[in-house]
Amino acid sequence: MSHVAMVSIAHHGHVNPSLGIVRELVARGHRVSYAIPDEGDFVGRVRATGAEPRVWRSTLPAAGDDPSRWGETRLDVAELFLRDAVQALPQLAELYRDDVPDLVLSDFSGWAARVLAHRWSVGYVQLSPQLVPWEGYEEEVGARLAQELKSCARGRAHYARWRSWLAANDLAGVDPDAFMSRPPRSLVLIHPALQPHADRVDTRRYSFVGPCQGERAEHDVWTRPAEAAGRRVALVSLGSNFTKQPRFYRTCAEAFGALPDWYLLLQVGSQVSAGELGSLPDNVEVRPWVPQPGVLRQADVFVTHAGAGGAQEGLATGTPMLCVPQAGDQFDNAAMLVRLGVAERVDSADVAVEALRAAVLRLADDPAVAARCAAQRELASGDGSRRAADLVEAELPG
Numbered sequence: 001m002s003h004v005a006m007v008s009i010a011h012h013g014h015v016n017p018s019l020g021i022v023r024e025l026v027a028r029g030h031r032v033s034y035a036i037p038d039e040g041d042f043v044g045r046v047r048a049t050g051a052e053p054r055v056w057r058s059t060l061p062a063a064g065d066d067p068s069r070w071g072e073t074r075l076d077v078a079e080l081f082l083r084d085a086v087q088a089l090p091q092l093a094e095l096y097r098d099d100v101p102d103l104v105l106s107d108f109s110g111w112a113a114r115v116l117a118h119r120w121s122v123g124y125v126q127l128s129p130q131l132v133p134w135e136g137y138e139e140e141v142g143a144r145l146a147q148e149l150k151s152c153a154r155g156r157a158h159y160a161r162w163r164s165w166l167a168a169n170d171l172a173g174v175d176p177d178a179f180m181s182r183p184p185r186s187l188v189l190i191h192p193a194l195q196p197h198a199d200r201v202d203t204r205r206y207s208f209v210g211p212c213q214g215e216r217a218e219h220d221v222w223t224r225p226a227e228a229a230g231r232r233v234a235l236v237s238l239g240s241n242f243t244k245q246p247r248f249y250r251t252c253a254e255a256f257g258a259l260p261d262w263y264l265l266l267q268v269g270s271q272v273s274a275g276e277l278g279s280l281p282d283n284v285e286v287r288p289w290v291p292q293p294g295v296l297r298q299a300d301v302f303v304t305h306a307g308a309g310g311a312q313e314g315l316a317t318g319t320p321m322l323c324v325p326q327a328g329d330q331f332d333n334a335a336m337l338v339r340l341g342v343a344e345r346v347d348s349a350d351v352a353v354e355a356l357r358a359a360v361l362r363l364a365d366d367p368a369v370a371a372r373c374a375a376q377r378e379l380a381s382g383d384g385s386r387r388a389a390d391l392v393e394a395e396l397p398g
Helices: 012-027 042-048 074-095 111-120 137-150 153-168 176-181 246-257 292-296 308-316 330-340 353-365 367-380 385-394
Strands: 003-007 031-037 052-056 103-107 123-128 186-188 206-208 232-237 262-267 284-287 301-304 321-323 343-345
Touching (some): 003 012, 003 111, 012 042, 012 123, 012 308, 012 385, 031 042, 052 074, 074 111, 074 153, 103 111, 111 123, 111 176, 123 385, 137 153, 137 176, 186 385, 232 246, 232 292, 246 262, 246 284, 246 353, 292 308, 301 353, 308 330, 308 367, 321 330, 321 353, 330 343, 343 353
Parallel strands (some): 003 031, 123 186, 186 206, 232 262, 232 301
16 A cells, blocks of 8 residues: 655635545555645545545645735745745655655645655655646746846846755755746646637646546535526636735626526635625525536526636536636637637626626627537546546556
């Protein structure tokens, strides 16, 4: 029985994609420990897979915190993640001091986990629930992004801290950008349809296994309320972090209020209350959380931030999507969905009621969109947990 250690921060988009793999490894008889901050219900989710939670303290904003805590620039976010990795390293080392694993897995932000794997001379596999670099990425995209950070004194100091930290951990000379974006082995937990230039991805390093939902999809059930009987259903969800958008939610409510044959389910997270949205039409329901896959299996349109998880759930259920990206890879995901012909994109900051309503009706009423959604559903509805576990086992000693 091998010991596999998984490390992640406590955020839905980082934890949820790993749970199907962890559950499958446990079912195969492996001992899996899962290092996770004790925030929200993540420790309970980990324990439900059969893995052993090991708690560490993160300095990152928690899921559901005010998004302003992440700062306003890419450098703000980069500094938060580096600071967290530096302080996480001694905590994780202590958690495993007398129980070194045979293999380390981590979310794509698990830089401390990769350092520890190097220190312990054990294998390391990254789980990436988002797009990965393709051959030529550095020249086409990465160099420009890095130069933006290095163009100011603060950015150069950030890179100096990176190099100093790597050198202190016997990784002198390793380029920080390569360390972040080019792990020795990676399982890509998205469908290739969401990967830009998928034909140029090095499949010796990156293996596409698709989403690993495991048992989650079976338990995410939504019962259609009586008010939705005979109506078409739309779901609005901006994920779990950048949900403080009361103006946008009011715009959605007003747009659907003029569509009496529709029922709108607004998932607003923990940063907005129903009271902040004022008086709502009778065909609009506000919830902080819904079982999203269960809703999407019955929905006619999905208004989404186009996070990797939501985008894949939209593809897997064949639901037309109206994308309102907020941050990070969501803009790339939205572009890929539009290119597939299963989505349109709007800007949540300035979209008008009429434009939103028109976009929803175009998506819902176009038979060509429906046909493309059905084709993508056939490709994206599988579960990659078993194949991912096979590939993890291939990296174990012996």
